Amino acid sequence: MKLIKQGMTTFDIKILGIILMVIDHVHQMFFTVVPTWVDYFGRPVALLFFFTSVVGFSHTHSKKMYMLRLYIGIIIMAIGSQIMTMLFPSAIGVELINNIFRDLFLGTILMSAVDAFGVFKDNKRVSQFFKGLFLLLLPILLSVPILLIGSLPSNVSTIVAQVTMIFVPSMAIAENSLMIYLIPLLYVARNSRM
Known part of the structure; x- marks a missing residue:
């Protein structure tokens, strides 16, 4: 319950981005056996990293x-x-x-x-x-x-x-x-x- 109240830290956002990026890259490397819709997991990753970069650069x-x-x-x-x-x-x-x-x-x-x-x-x-x-x-x-x-x-x-x-x-x-x-x-x- 405390996690929901606190929200996500930039570290949490980076970990989420890494997980989504790995899922996306699995399709890129094994596209003959992994369905195309797996790519959709990777779509928000760049924006997550952009956001954490702005926070990091600001602080x-x-x-x-x-x-x-x-x-x-x-x-x-x-x-x-x-x-x-x-x-x-x-x-x-x-x-x-x-x-x-x-x-x-x-x-x-x-x-x-x-x-x-x-x-x-x-x-x-x-x-x-x-x-x-x-x-x-x-x-x-x-x-x-x-x-x-x-x-x-x-x-x-x-x-x-x-x-x-x-x-x-x-x-x-x-x-x-x-x-x-x-x-x-x-x-x-x-x-x-x-």
Whole structure:
């Protein structure tokens, strides 16, 4: 009864998201034997993680360290996915590229843009306006290297693509692409219960 009164913590929400994500990924990896409707369990996961990221970014003592930990998460998960793909190659060419840390990291860049716009609004520092604008566009700008890889010779583009997917937090390869722009909207509304 106390759990119902207290509500869910961000830790509870993360655990729920992880469970739903695993169920969804089971279908992605075994789609020939697992029914399609299993995918529906995974649909709210990104929003759950977006919400907990906004809460974490809002309450952290060091936003730079928070961002660094997410970036390290991108690298570890990308390398792990490439190792898993090499160890367990799919007969039909399914490759693991899911990396929610990429979306969350890009979301912190967008939340930093909101912070810069807030400083501009309060102090009328024009440099903060341009910083906010740059940060708001940065996830799109980081997609340019991904788009240019296709113009490279195929033997080079494979290596460059693998390295880029590990180290460049591009919106072009983010799981939720343009949906990451929901993160700054959640951040703007973080103090409003509605």
